[in-house]
Amino acid sequence: MGKYWLIISFIFLAYGELHAQILENYSGMFDHQSKKSWNYKSDQVSTTLDVSSFPSSMLRFYVPEKNTVFLDNKIWFYSEKDTTVLISLEELHERFDFQGQSTVSLVVYGQGVSLNAVTLEKGYFQSLVMDVQGVSEADDSRRNRSSFKDFYFLGICILLSLFAIVKIVFPVELNFMLSPKAIFSVGDNMDWNPKFFSLDVLFFLFLIGLGMVQSIMFFVYYFDSIHANLINPFSLNDLFFKWIIGAVIFVGLSVVKYLYLSFMTYVFNFRKFEVMHFFYLLRIISLLVVVLIIVQTLVLTNDMITAQNWHALAKNGVFTIYLIATVFLYVLMTNQLDFKFYHLIAYLCTAELLPFLIVSKYMMW
Numbered sequence: 293m294g295k296y297w298l299i300i301s302f303i304f305l306a307y308g309e310l311h312a313q314i315l316e317n318y319s320g321m322f323d324h325q326s327k328k329s330w331n332y333k334s335d336q337v338s339t340t341l342d343v344s345s346f347p348s349s350m351l352r353f354y355v356p357e358k359n360t361v362f363l364d365n366k367i368w369f370y371s372e373k374d375t376t377v378l379i380s381l382e383e384l385h386e387r388f389d390f391q392g393q394s395t396v397s398l399v400v401y402g403q404g405v406s407l408n409a410v411t412l413e414k415g416y417f418q419s420l421v422m423d424v425q426g427v428s429e430a431d432d433s434r435r436n437r438s439s440f441k442d443f444y445f446l447g448i449c450i451l452l453s454l455f456a457i458v459k460i461v462f463p464v465e466l467n468f469m470l471s472p473k474a475i476f477s478v479g480d481n482m483d484w485n486p487k488f489f490s491l492d493v494l495f496f497l498f499l500i501g502l503g504m505v506q507s508i509m510f511f512v513y514y515f516d517s518i519h520a521n522l523i524n525p526f527s528l529n530d531l532f533f534k535w536i537i538g539a540v541i542f543v544g545l546s547v548v549k550y551l552y553l554s555f556m557t558y559v560f561n562f563r564k565f566e567v568m569h570f571f572y573l574l575r576i577i578s579l580l581v582v583v584l585i586i587v588q589t590l591v592l593t594n595d596m597i598t599a600q601n602w603h604a605l606a607k608n609g610v611f612t613i614y615l616i617a618t619v620f621l622y623v624l625m626t627n628q629l630d631f632k633f634y635h636l637i638a639y640l641c642t643a644e645l646l647p648f649l650i651v652s653k654y655m656m657w
Contacts, residue, residue, distance in 0.1 A: 313415050313416045314413050314414070314415040315345075315346050315349055315414050315415045315416075316342065316345075316346075316413070316414040316415070317412075317413050317414075318339050318341065318412040318413065318414070319410070319411045319412060319413065321339050321340075322337040322338065322339045322407050322410060322412075323337065323338050323339065324336070324337050324406065324407050325337075325338070334401070334402070334403055335401075335402060335403065335404060335405045335406070336399055336400060336401045336402075336405070337399070337400050337405055337406070337407055337409075337410050338397060338398065338399040338400070339397075339398055339412065340395045340396070340397060340398070341363075341395065341396055341397070341398045341412070342394065342395050342414075343381060343384065343385065343390055343393070343394065343395065343396055344394035344395075345394075346381065346414060347381055347382065348380075348381070348382070349380075349381055349414050349415055349416060350378060350379065350380045350381065350414070350415065350416060350417050351377070351378070351379050351380075351381065351384065351412065351413070351414055352376070352377070352378055352411075352412070352413045352414075352415070352417050353376070353377040353378075353379075353411070353412050353413075354374075354375070354376045354377075354410065354411040354412075355371045355374075355375050355376075355377070355400055355410060356371065356374055356402075356405060356409045356410070357371055357372065357373040357374050357375070358371065358372070358402055358403070359371050359400050359401065359402030359405050360400075360401045360402060361398070361399070361400050361401075362397075362398070362399040362400075362401065363384075363388060363396060363397075363398050363399075364388055364390060364393070364396040364397060365397065366388060378417060381414075398412070439525060439526055439527065439528045439531065440509075440513050440523075440525040440531065441592065442528065443528055443531040443532065443535075444506065444510065444588075444592060446528075447502070447506050447532075447535065448506075448585070448589065450502075451499065451502060451503060451506075451585070454499055454502075455499065458495070458496065458499065461492075462492045462495075462496070465492050465493075465496060466496075468575075469496060469571075469574065469575055469578050470575075470578055470579065470582065471575075472579065488547075488550050488567070488570070494543065497542070497543045497546050497574075498539050498540070498542075498543055500542070500574070500577060500578050500581055501538065501539030501540070501541075501542030501543055501546075502535065502536075502539040503581040503582070503584075503585055504538075504539075504542060504577070504581050505534075505535055505538030505539050505542065506535060506585065507581060507584040507585060507588060508538070509523055509531070509534070509535065509538075510588050510592075511607075513525060522534075546574075549570065550566065550570050552643070552647075553566035553569055553570055553643055554566045556639065556642060556643040557569070557639075560635065560638070560639045562639065565625075569621065569643070572617075572621055572624070573617060573621070573644075576613070576614070576617040580610060580613060584610075611648075614648065615648070618640060618644050618645065618648070621640065621644070622636060622637075622640055625640075
């Protein structure tokens with residue numbers, strides 16, 4: 293009986309070898325390169341693939357999760373999870389125009405990918421059942437190039453150009469709004485007497501709105517998967533349209549905020565203190581936007597996007613600074629207004645802290 297089992301096992305093994313014949317094994321031919329910065333590391337393994345020999349053969353390719361595969365310097369697919377690809381050489385020639393090349397480069401790019409993690413074999417594997425889950429090569433949208441970086445840096449250039457125009461046309465206003473020293477003064481000896489509905493104020497609000505919306509879009513695109521569908525990173529027109537619409541909405545919300553402060557100062561009889569109150573907080577927001585834009589630009593240009601703590605750090609930092617600014621506003625108000633302690637506290641709680649808590653409830657937690 294044992295002889296029969298031996299013969300049957302031999303037949304099955306021989307049958308499997310005939311249908312899983314490996315012609316070329318590239319698994320031991322990969323080169324590894326690693327790039328490091330102070331908080332980011334990227335790895336890539338690469339090899340040269342012969343696409344001319346054995347034209348009727350197939351490729352069996354295993355890639356670990358969260359890696360991008362490039363073939364002939366063109367993106368092939370992104371592996372959302374551990375992925376095994378089984379594809380014929382003929383189909384590969386149809387998808388990629390190798391232009392008569394006999395060999396092409398194959399690169400696996402990701403964080404932490406190693407030589408032992410990737411396998412590539414050429415042969416005949418018709419009868420094998422392969423796991424092809426997680427392969428996004430057939431999804432054309434995955435192969436489209438994201439335009440978000442182009443949008444972000446073009447937006448920076450536009451903002452700098454607009455701020456240069458403001459510097460020429462309204463130099464006093466720009467110096468007043470972006471001076472760090474102004475944080476410690478709520479309105480003493482102002483060279484600029486701001487009027488809310490004047491052209492210079494509305495234009496400056498629009499610029500700050502552009503910077504703030506650009507920062508929000510940065511965080512949504514890279515860190516907020518829940519709301520990422522609100523922007524289309526593959527369309528520059530859509531990105532710029534939502535950028536401008538967001539800035540207009542910011543101007544509208546600023547008008548509502550100013551009218552609300554006007555009503556509150558009337559109720560508390562603070563003698564038109566809404567102008568100094570509004571523009572003091574606008575200085576804080578303006579400086580915050582400038583700092584956020586600078587930090588985001590450094591993060592984007594140095595490939596530090598994978599540091600996921602940027603999201604929580606920036607969000608918590610913004611709200612913490614806003615609370616500190618409210619405390620500073622109270623201290624400065626005590627020097628400007630002759631009112632009792634509880635009167636100022638009641639005004640700030642109603643005019644600032646209550647709206648702040650409502651917003652932070654939905655944005656921070």
